[in-house]
Amino acid sequence: MPCFGRTSDLQLLPILTVFLAAGYISAGVEGFTTSGNSPQQMGQNSNGSASSMDGKQNHTKVPTEGNTSLTVLEDTKAVLPCPPVPLTNVVVTTWKIMFRDKPSCIKAYRRNEKGGGNETTNCTDERITWLYRPEQDCSLQIDPVVITHDGFYRCEVVTPDGNFQHGYHLQVLVAPEVTLFQSENRTVVCKAVAGKPAARLSWTPEGDCVPEHKYWGNGTVTVQSTCHWAESNVSTVSCSVFHEAGNWSLSIELKQGAKTPENLRIICIIFPILFVLVIMGSIWLLKIIGCRKCKMKKTEPTPVEEDEMQPYESYTEKSNPLYDTTERVLKTS
Structure with a gap:
């Protein structure tokens, strides 16, 4: 019995040795494979970090x-x-x-x-x-x-x-020059002269308005708005001017029965008429004076000077042979 036990133990030793060697070899192969892949991963990581650094550097560059x-x-x-x-x-x-x-x-x-x-x-x-x-x-x-x-x-x-x-x-x-004035009864004119760009105008309260634009050769624009308020309850109006160079607001009190423009119209009508009448009167007076002078020249006789006739008379008396023979015949008869 003891011999048999020793023999079985000896037979098991080679089998165990083979299993241990196979496990060691497999473990070594896996380790080699893992270590072979790690340099590639490191290369990928290094490339990724390099590209991120390049991206940061590109962001700091001056735009071209x-x-x-x-x-x-x-x-x-x-x-x-x-x-x-x-x-x-x-x-x-x-x-x-x-x-x-x-x-x-x-x-x-x-x-x-x-x-x-x-x-x-x-x-x-x-x-x-x-x-x-x-x-x-x-x-x-x-x-x-x-x-x-x-x-x-x-x-x-x-x-x-x-x-x-x-x-x-x-x-x-270019900031415009802003003006506000009353042109006639309950009509007001707001102007933004020579602004660049064109100004914008608005009224408070709103009225019956007519806008106008005038463009100049240097690029400036004159904007004008003429407004009329027929309601008698409106006593004061305001014009607001909006421009990139600044904003302005002007106010004016509406004057009832302002007759200054009508008087100006009357003067503008009468003055040309008077001017034409003065010219026509002057022409008529010059014609009368000229006619009188012409009549005086026609009625006046033209005098004959004696000095001009004396040479002819002396010639006829002294040097005319016909005159001498006639005188002799008269004497002989």
Whole structure:
């Protein structure tokens, strides 16, 4: 019995050894496979982080192009900046100015390696200048702004990293001159003269109104509104003017029975009539005087001067042979 037990134990040892070796080999193969996949995952993670960093860097870059609409009141100062590029990287700065009603012009500045630069321009308007020195600030200033400065202004910057530009649609505002007066009985005129753009008018209270617009060659517009109030209970009216440069409100008291315009009409009618009558009377008087002079010239005889006849008489008496023979015949008879 003891021999038999020892023999069975010895037979089990090789079997256990085989199972242990198979388990170790399988575990090693799985570990190798896992470790072989990990470098690929690391590469994917590194690529993802790199792309995210590039996206962040792209967001911080200066935009290469852009446009802005800018409105400026007349007789004020306007400053137009260039793209926010470090001046140490700027090689050439160029302002291209395209006016609405004038020829275009250019202002440019080129830096050199020594730190200085050369400026070129064909703009003749002395109100358009650099804000400071172009090597310190590339901004453009217009001082003062006038209506002819309407147009498009573009700053172009050349750098080793690329070109950048920014444009400005500049619109000049002109404040209108506002007036309010009564033209005739219960009729009032409100005017907004030479505004840019056109002003808007409104009345309080509302009446029977007729609007008018007059456009001028420089782009300004005169707006007029003539209103009449037939109701006698309206004693005071107000005209409100709305404009991008500001708002105004004027009031006037309606005068009952205002006859000044009627008197002016009477004067305008009578004065031409009197003028025509004076001219006709003057012409008639000149004709009478002229006729009288003509009659006096016809009735007056033309006198014959004796001095003019004396030479003829002396000739007939002294040098006429017919006269001498006649006289001799008379004497002999």
